[in-house]
Amino acid sequence: MTVPPSSLTESAIVIRLRAAGCVFAEDEARLLMDTAPSPAELAAMVQRRVDGLPLEHVLGWADFCGLRIAVGPGVFVPRRRTEFLVRQAAALARPGAVAVDLCCGSGALGAALAAAVPGVELYAADIDPAAVRYARRNLAAAGGRVFRGDLFDPLPVALGGRVDVLVANVPYVPTDEVGLLPAEARVHEPLAALDGGSDGLDVMRRVTREAARWLAPGGHLLVETSERQARRAVEVFTGSGLTARSAESDEFYATVVIGARPGGARG
Template structure:
């Protein structure tokens, strides 16, 4: 184990001891050596393990799928706070389906739907949400959903990409080189998807329903303004512990 820690540390891995222990839990012998080689080469840890820690859960993570971040735990907690048993939740731009799983775990009986444009994410999310009976749809934002779901969601939780295009080159290599561009690129100011979602979401919410969008700390006021312009009563929640920010819009009713 000492040589594994030394190799990871030499490669610039900050928490080398912790990662070495996790890799050793996942494999041994030649398989462990291969995983260490891939991690040293820059691959993200979570797909090598096959899971990511999120809101106290182990969420399945497939290769080349967006890895859930700790900051998104705020989105999951706020969505769970607003969700009710037997109400419908949409995990939009779902990636692995981590938010949907976390909400279903916190609110037993909630009916989970999820959608993503990336086919690999859809397959990953179907595996994640199968234990809680979640349905996962493939397509571009709300166009992925069957028409029968229109007007029926109590909560729509969104982790759409919000990194400005020119900032992607500044992201850690494990994100920019190993995660799909479609899960990172938010357009010139990072808000392209937020604009589209805000413009369409009210039609998919039930009366009194809530739209929650994870956003950047410096972008929060603009995301909130988009929700206000869509006719939603809007607040912004932040959590310094996880470095998360969420704009929340409530539909009257």
């Protein structure tokens, strides 16, 4: 049911959002009202949210590490738990480090890393054309270069052996569990950003196999995974010639596997 724009008070929006199952209806109502440029657009935005579109797609941006990251329909929305990965990466990166955001999606990780570490030389890549468009927009201020292609394939060859920090927010949901995800994700976000194969680690394996030839000596690869996958992920890292450990955060409910190419001290 479409509601006339004139009747969309904050309380009316909250009621509609609650009825649609939005847990944080009050917060969402304020964000929608603050973002909408006109009553008519507010009504349209509320309707899109009630219809199940992710809030971030309705707003046109996601809050990530204190930054407004532009996102839109068909683009993966960066999760708050992934801020833990950025914190771990930033702690390892020195000013002026060469950084790569692989499977970059909107470029949220690269943008946050560039904001946290001065002078980062930033590159990013994703196979999805919509993601690449948004990543170029989000990384422009940091001077990031964004490439379209499969994993490492589109990166400049000259980066080989030079990367200090490689972040890869690879998909890690096992194929059989994708259908259990909230509708906001499985209906409105690209499947390639969610489905990690039979055990959730297929894309991570591909990244890890090639990482050593791109990393500088002592350079680091960081990926997000689930707590139950972490031990196997560490084994995959070590099997590819990287030293590896996992880091966990109760605050973010997040697990990150951190690997390093032997041969030097970086970060």
